[in-house]
Amino acid sequence: MPFLPNTIGLITGKNSDAEKDVLENAKLRWPDVTFRVINTLVQGDKAANEVIAAIQELDADPAVDVIIIARGGGSFLDLMVFSDEALVRAVANAKTPIVSAIGHENDRPILDDVADLRASTPTDAAKRVVPDVQEERLKLEQLRQKNFLRIDGFITNQLAMLEQIISRPILANPYNFIEIHESEITQLTEQMHLQIENLLSREAMHIGHLKKQVQSLSPQSTLDRGYAVLRDLDGHVISDSKKVKSGQALKVRLAKGEIDVASK
Numbered sequence: 715m716p717f718l719p720n721t722i723g724l725i726t727g728k729n730s731d732a733e734k735d736v737l738e739n740a741k742l743r744w745p746d747v748t749f750r751v752i753n754t755l756v757q758g759d760k761a762a763n764e765v766i767a768a769i770q771e772l773d774a775d776p777a778v779d780v781i782i783i784a785r786g787g788g789s790f791l792d793l794m795v796f797s798d799e800a801l802v803r804a805v806a807n808a809k810t811p812i813v814s815a816i817g818h819e820n821d822r823p824i825l826d827d828v829a830d831l832r833a834s835t836p837t838d839a840a841k842r843v844v845p846d847v848q849e850e851r852l853k854l855e856q857l858r859q860k861n862f863l864r865i866d867g868f869i870t871n872q873l874a875m876l877e878q879i880i881s882r883p884i885l886a887n888p889y890n891f892i893e894i895h896e897s898e899i900t901q902l903t904e905q906m907h908l909q910i911e912n913l914l915s916r917e918a919m920h921i922g923h924l925k926k927q928v929q930s931l932s933p934q935s936t937l938d939r940g941y942a943v944l945r946d947l948d949g950h951v952i953s954d955s956k957k958v959k960s961g962q963a964l965k966v967r968l969a970k971g972e973i974d975v976a977s978k
Contacts, residue, residue, distance in 0.1 A: 715780060715811055715813075715830065715831060715842075715843065716779045716780060716811070717845065718744070718844075718845060719747075719778075719779035719780045719843065719844070720748070720777055720778075720779050721748045721749070721750050721775070721777045721778045721779060722740070722747065722748065722749050722750070722778070722779070722780055722781075722782060722843060722844070723749075723750050723751075723752070723772035723775070723778040723780065723781040723782065723810070724736055724737070724749050724750070724751045724752070724781075724782050724784065725752050725754055725765055725768045725769065725772070725781065725782070725783045725784070726751070726753065726754075726756065726782075726783070726784040726785065726836075727753060727754070727755070727756040727785065728753035729753075730756070730784075730785070730786060731786045731836075732784040732785050732786040732815070732817065732836040733751065733753075733784065733836075735784075735786070735835070735836040735837045735840065736749075736782060736784050736815070736836045736837070736839060736840045737749060737751075737840075738840075739836075739837050739840035739841060739844075740840040740843070740844040743840065743841065743844045743845065743846045743847060744844045744845060744846070744847050745847070747844050750772065750775065750777075750778060752768040752771065752772065754767075754768050756785045756792075756795065757788065757792045757793075757794075757795055758795070761795040762795050762798040762800060762801045763800075765783065765795070765796075765801055765804075766800060766801050766804045769781065769783075769801075769804050769805065769808055769812070770804065770808075772810065773808045773809060773810045778810055779810070779811075780810065780811045780812075780813065780843055781808070781810050781811070781812045781813065782812075782813045782815055782833075782836075782839050782840075782843060783796070783805075783812060783813070783814055783815065783816070783825065783829070784815040784816070784817070784836040784839060785815070785816050785817060785836075786817050786835075786836060793816060793823045794823075795823075796814075796816055796823035796824070796825040797823045797824040797825065801825070802824050802825060802828050805825060805828050805829060806828045811830040811831070812829045812830050812831075813829060813830065813831045813832075813833055813839050813842070813843060814826045814829035814831070814832050814833065815833040815834075815835060815836045815838065815839035817834065817835045817836060831843075934969070937967065937968060937969040938969045940969075942966050942967060942968050943966070943967040944964055944965075944966055944967075945964065945965050945966075945967065946962070946963075946964060946965070947963055947964075947965065952964065958977045959977065960977055960978060961976055961977060961978070962976065962977045963975075963976050964976065964977060
């Protein structure tokens, strides 16, 4: 059954109490409800054909979302029309939902068994097909309040969470983290500079020692102490006097400069 039918088809007797009950109760529940009413005979030999024609007409109307067949009770013989085989088949074949509101508890017609919904009376049919606007507004208000409380609670929780996060020291002073590490970096930089200076000082001293060792082993150092190097004209060092011939031209390397000499 549709929640709020666009148009409700109503098949009932003309100016009958059933018609008034359905229309009045539906209007009380939803003032803007729309009906398409087809009045037919509801008893007698011609009634079944008229009701069948009304069902087919309303079922073919795309604006009609539900059809109510209503009668305000009656004797068993009066209700026989609603057990007519052709009428029952028409109800079963209809694509539009059909509500049976014959209003007789003791003698139920077959229509009650094939209809999509059975209402005990025409008034009950109106209540079951048309929602109560006041009840729906109350439901909407309750849902609105419930959603408001949920949203308010969610926002409150999120604000509390943000307050907790903001209250943390790291966020209370964001620069504190940088300042702490800046001090560490400064100390490390000073330590690094001191270590480099000490390393350079040690290496300078080591180089000085090596320089002195090299200078002490240098031939120039020996020459500076008064020694001389005797060589022949080919540059060969003379270390044995027996290898020098008489009158041989020689060169003497001093600490500063060279002199030419000849052996005797």
